[in-house]
Structures are given as structure tokens and as C-alpha cells.
Amino acid sequence: MTKKIELPLLLLAIAAFLAPLIGGQISVDAVSMTPGGSNILLALIGQPEAPTLSHGILSLLCSGALMIMLWQRKIMQVPNNTVSTLFLILFGVLCASVGYSDFKSASIPAALEWLTYGFAFYAVVASVGRQKGPVTIMAAIFAGCIVLALLGIREYGNMKAIDPTWRIFPQWVGPNALAAILVIGLFLGIGLSITADRMLTLVSGIGCVAIGTALFLTQSKGGLLALAFSSAVLVILLLIWLPKKNWGKSLGTMSAILVVVGLLAVAISFKPGTPAGPQGTGSPLGRIANASTSADQSMGFRKLLWESAVKLIKRSPIGSGINTFQYESSRPGLVTQTRLAHETYLQLVVEASPIALFALLGGVGMWGYLVSKGARQLAPGQNILRASIVAAICAVLFHGLIDSDFSYYGVGLTVFMLFGVGLLLSTDAVAPEFMPTALRRGSMAGIGLVSLLLIYLGVVESSRAEVRGLLGSGRLNEAQASLESLRSMASWDADVFGLSALSTRSLPERLAYAKRAVELAPSTHNYRTLARIQADAGQPNEARDSLKRTIQIDPNNMAAMTLLTDIELKEGLDDEAKKTLNSLIEIEQTQYFKVRSLPELVATDTYHARVRLAQLDSDPKHQIDLLQPAIDGYKEYADKTIPNVIRYAKDPSGGMDYGGESVAKAKDKITEAQVAAKQLADLYRTTGAAKLAEEASAAVELFSKTLESLSFK
Numbered sequence: 001m002t003k004k005i006e007l008p009l010l011l012l013a014i015a016a017f018l019a020p021l022i023g024g025q026i027s028v029d030a031v032s033m034t035p036g037g038s039n040i041l042l043a044l045i046g047q048p049e050a051p052t053l054s055h056g057i058l059s060l061l062c063s064g065a066l067m068i069m070l071w072q073r074k075i076m077q078v079p080n081n082t083v084s085t086l087f088l089i090l091f092g093v094l095c096a097s098v099g100y101s102d103f104k105s106a107s108i109p110a111a112l113e114w115l116t117y118g119f120a121f122y123a124v125v126a127s128v129g130r131q132k133g134p135v136t137i138m139a140a141i142f143a144g145c146i147v148l149a150l151l152g153i154r155e156y157g158n159m160k161a162i163d164p165t166w167r168i169f170p171q172w173v174g175p176n177a178l179a180a181i182l183v184i185g186l187f188l189g190i191g192l193s194i195t196a197d198r199m200l201t202l203v204s205g206i207g208c209v210a211i212g213t214a215l216f217l218t219q220s221k222g223g224l225l226a227l228a229f230s231s232a233v234l235v236i237l238l239l240i241w242l243p244k245k246n247w248g249k250s251l252g253t254m255s256a257i258l259v260v261v262g263l264l265a266v267a268i269s270f271k272p273g274t275p276a277g278p279q280g281t282g283s284p285l286g287r288i289a290n291a292s293t294s295a296d297q298s299m300g301f302r303k304l305l306w307e308s309a310v311k312l313i314k315r316s317p318i319g320s321g322i323n324t325f326q327y328e329s330s331r332p333g334l335v336t337q338t339r340l341a342h343e344t345y346l347q348l349v350v351e352a353s354p355i356a357l358f359a360l361l362g363g364v365g366m367w368g369y370l371v372s373k374g375a376r377q378l379a380p381g382q383n384i385l386r387a388s389i390v391a392a393i394c395a396v397l398f399h400g401l402i403d404s405d406f407s408y409y410g411v412g413l414t415v416f417m418l419f420g421v422g423l424l425l426s427t428d429a430v431a432p433e434f435m436p437t438a439l440r441r442g443s444m445a446g447i448g449l450v451s452l453l454l455i456y457l458g459v460v461e462s463s464r465a466e467v468r469g470l471l472g473s474g475r476l477n478e479a480q481a482s483l484e485s486l487r488s489m490a491s492w493d494a495d496v497f498g499l500s501a502l503s504t505r506s507l508p509e510r511l512a513y514a515k516r517a518v519e520l521a522p523s524t525h526n527y528r529t530l531a532r533i534q535a536d537a538g539q540p541n542e543a544r545d546s547l548k549r550t551i552q553i554d555p556n557n558m559a560a561m562t563l564l565t566d567i568e569l570k571e572g573l574d575d576e577a578k579k580t581l582n583s584l585i586e587i588e589q590t591q592y593f594k595v596r597s598l599p600e601l602v603a604t605d606t607y608h609a610r611v612r613l614a615q616l617d618s619d620p621k622h623q624i625d626l627l628q629p630a631i632d633g634y635k636e637y638a639d640k641t642i643p644n645v646i647r648y649a650k651d652p653s654g655g656m657d658y659g660g661e662s663v664a665k666a667k668d669k670i671t672e673a674q675v676a677a678k679q680l681a682d683l684y685r686t687t688g689a690a691k692l693a694e695e696a697s698a699a700v701e702l703f704s705k706t707l708e709s710l711s712f713k
Helices: 002-022 037-044 051-072 081-100 104-127 133-159 175-195 198-217 221-241 244-269 291-315 344-372 380-399 409-424 437-472 476-489 494-503 507-520 524-536 540-553 558-570 574-589 605-615 620-649 663-686 690-709
Strands: 075-079 430-434
Touching: 002 051, 002 104, 002 133, 002 175, 002 409, 037 051, 037 437, 051 104, 051 409, 051 437, 075 081, 075 104, 075 409, 081 104, 081 344, 104 409, 104 437, 133 175, 133 198, 133 380, 133 409, 175 198, 175 221, 175 244, 175 380, 175 409, 198 221, 198 244, 221 244, 221 380, 244 380, 291 344, 344 380, 344 409, 380 409, 437 476, 437 494, 476 494, 494 507, 494 524, 507 524, 524 540, 524 558, 540 558, 558 574, 558 605, 574 605, 605 620, 605 663, 620 663, 620 690, 663 690
Parallel strands: none
Antiparallel strands: 075 430
């Protein structure tokens, strides 16, 4: 009987170890991948090309453990009925939201991922047991976080010569997301260190120090605040749940770990002799050192996101569908389209109604009550482990106030596994339940189907990434052959038809594919693609209508306005074009333009509009009024954005774009700025403003040097 239980626990331990390592990416439409077995393997171990497939592998491990238990046992351990019911309501509401989503190809994978969180929760309760199993799962998560931390420290070592202020994010979509999983691992490590034997305490302590060091190198202020908040939670729980005789070792071990981490952070922060980086300081922790400056910008953008979320909730109280915030976020006109709301709770309400939020908070609240119940009656070691789990969960809940943590699969899966472990370490939180054969077989079929669907969606996603890689390398025929296969196996996928529209030579086919993409996902990107093809097909009026629909979704969509101007000028609608260009320029006065998600990423669409409008004007004064702000804006672009474009292009891993800005795009923009600066200098000379003409000429030289800096191999 014992052997039968070992395999489910082993599968869950593997999933717990891998979750921090391969669960940190989110699906991004623009990612490309060179076809090949080695590349797909790299994608599966934490790279961004195939995140859904990686998540499917994790889900198979968890669902496999649960299906084995359902196959073997008629009587199984199940969670407390209240907690179970509330979580089932949460999963049910999220799945129901797919039904009214306009972007089902984005909502279905997200709903399936949330379901697998539930599988992990029930699998842990059913198969881990109350003895060594909980420690095994905690140790596996902790070990995964140690490996992740070491990868991050190595990443910083590789990047510090290029940028000493580099924020690490190995295997994860960004530093803030990485901080969320690291803080979980740190608190689990503290609990394991306190309860371990002396030698294992030392080993665990070293692991905690590695995780803590990596946490500081993320430079995530939210992560460090979560660390401080949950440290206080852990201290309070240890003081309440433990006898006084156990306080010394528990608090001493915890304090020693945190002190060593703090000292290392200070040593890193004041490392001398490093050149200045983009944050304006040579310190490896420059973002934290300049906390007031970066906090103003970061929180400013988040506040606009939250305001947008509130407006979206008022617009659609039932939600827009799970994983659709990325398409709806710009509708209120406050922010550019942003994938996540950077707030777990608002994101749930925007996408799946307040019911989803109430179910989550209710389930977590009931879980917290059950974990705390009768604490003084349990053994000190058991209480220490429970306290560390509660602290880890509290860290995620706190961090969720400033980030959408449950949207990161590694965080969500880990948290729900810890929900299960916490119940197993508590009194009266789980109970044996008889399950009829028909119910067990039906549950197995449903669980297996969900995980297989996630794997299937992951295969489609990775195939799309390979198609983008083929298109990027000019292998058009191979891309078209792959797309033909994809259209037959994923006729519901908007991205497949969007890629088909970009790669097919036949104009009627391109038009048909673009229209199908819009039908499946009426996003601003798909509407713009359709508008370009309609314009090429000699349908300017239809193209203008498509762009106007884009602007309804995103009132300040500068790319759509720029394309609309191109069509209007081509059709000889100069007056209409001038109105559109003026509308573009007016965006400069909005928060949408002034507060950016990346402060160093300067948008240049309005400056381009100024240059074009100046070309349509014959009044020198008007031309100067248009061009001078454009030149100032391009100078800011050269100062803030270009260094990052160069830095990312020189990345040792092979180079990448910075926020969509490639070296080629940057060259085009700076070239336009140089020509405009020459025109401005001539205009100033014509009007007798010699000093201003000299300043404009200096700008010409500046842009010339910037172009030289972009000419590297």
C-alpha cells in the first residue's frame, strides 16, 4: 500500500520543484522561435516561446498524481467542505467567463490553467499525507527556488559589466514576477531551517541566503515590502503558536538568515567602481537606492491601470472574460494596452466579476481559519512549518496588491499546493470521503482531458512561435506549410489566421484570413492588420472603418492614427489627415502619453505626426511650433531609449528588442529626427533666430552621433 502512494507524491514533488523553474512565463503573441528540437527543449525549461506547453507538463504531473489516487482509492482525503466549495465556485466562475469572452483563444488556456491549480490542491490533500509528505513538498519548492536564485545571481554576473543596475529575471517574465516566487521560497526555507537538524539547518540557511540575495537583485520594491510584511507575520505566529522555550532557536535562526541577507544586500549595493547605468547610479541596487524617483513613476502607472480597471468594472460588471484585460485595458483612454492589471484582485473582478474575487478571498479566509485552529495543541515543529506556509501565502496576497500574481502559473500552482499542505498540517481541515466508482472514473476523465487540452494548446502556441521564426528568417514556403497544418488543427485560433494574413501572397486570401482573425479576436492589432490589407486591396473606406473601430477600443491608439493618416494622405484627404495628425499631437497632453509603463521607453508617434504636419504647412512660424517640440522629444528618445536599445541588442544571450524597439526602428526614427532638426535650423535662420538655429544644428550633430552609436556589429 505504501508503494502505491509513493508515485503520486513523487509526481507532486517533481511538479513542486519545477514550478519555480518553468512556470514563470506568460503567453506573448509576438514571440518567435527557430524550429528545431533543441530550441523547443530550451523553451520548455523556462524560455518565453512555449509557456503554455511548459504549464501543461506541470499540470500533467499534478493531474497524474490525482488520477492515480482516484484509480486506487475509493476513500480519499478531501479538503474541508467550505474551502472546497468556495474554490470550486471560483474555478466555475472563471470557466463560465470564457462563454462571454470576445477573445476565446486567450481565455480558454487561462481558464484551463486555473483548473489545474485546483487539481494540484486536491492532489496534495489526497496523496501527500501528514507525516513526511508535507516536508517533501515544501523542500521541493524550496529547492526549485534555490536553483532559480542561483540562475539569477549568475545572470547578474553576466550582465553587470554591461549594466551594473541590471534587474534579474531568469526563467521569468520579469523581475517583479520573479520576486513573488522567491519570497515564497524564502519563507519555506526559513521554516525548514528552523525545524531541521544542525547540519541541514546550515545547508537550508545557505539556500535562504541565496534566495534572499536574488530577491534583492530583482530590485522589486513590492517583493521587499512583501518580505518585510510577512516577516512580521511569521514572528507573530511563532510567538503565539510556540512555547517560550522554542522562541530562541526559531527567532534566532530566522533573524540570522535575514541579517546575513541584509548584509549581503548592503555589500552589493555599495560596491565601488561601477559605471553609471540607466537608473543613473552605478549601484547594483540603484533602483532601490533611487526609490523615490522610480516609485513615483511605477506607482503613477499602476494607479492609472487601477483607475482603468475600475472604469472597466463599471462598464461590464460581469467581467470581460478571463485573460482579456490585455485587450480591454486601453478602452478608458488612460494607459496603453497592458497585459496585466498589476493588481490580483482588480484583475479578477475586471475579467470574471466580483463573484470570483469573493470566492477567492472567502476560500483563503476559511483556509486561514482552519490553519490557525487549535494551533497551541500541535507539536512545535508542525507549527513552525505551518507558520512559514502562512507567511509565504501572506507574502503573495500582499504582493498581489501591486501585481497580478495568480496570472503567473508558477506562483498560482505553488500557492494552491501550499494551500493543500497547510490543511494537512492542521487539525480537522481534511477528512476521508467515500467516492463511488462512477464518480471517480468520471473525475479521472475530466481531469485528464483538461491537462491534455492544455498540452494541445501548448503545441499550437509553440507551432505559432516557430512560424514567426520561419517568417523572420525569410523561409516563407515552410511558414505557409506550417500554417496550413495549423489552420486545420486550430481553426478557432485568431493568431493562426493573423499569421496567415501576413504570410500569404494572394491578396484575396490575405483579406479573408485577416477578417477571420478579427472575427475570432477583435483586437486592435488584428484590426490594424486588416486595415493595412484592405488599403492594399484598394478598399480605403473599409480600411478607415477598421481603424476607427480600433480607436473605439483604444481612443489614443497612436499606431492606428498614424496608419489612418497614411491612408487619408494617399486618398488626397488632406483636411482629414490634418485633423487626425492634430488628434495625435493632442495625446501629448494626456496621462496616457506622459506616464509610461517603462519610463525609458519614449513614444515617438506624436513627434512623427508633428514632422508630417509641418510638411503640410507653409507658415514658418507654425512649422517651428510643430518641429521644436518634436526635436525635444526625439532628443529625449535618444537620451533614454537608445541606450536601452543598444544594451538589449548586445545582450550575451543573442540580443533582443527593447519594448518592441529594434536597432533598425531606432535608426529610422533618429534619421527622421536629424532631417527635421536640419529643417528647423533653416527655419530659425530664415526668421533671424540665430541662437535657436545653433541649438537646432547642435541637435543635428547629436542625432548624427546617435546614429553612429547604433552602427555596431
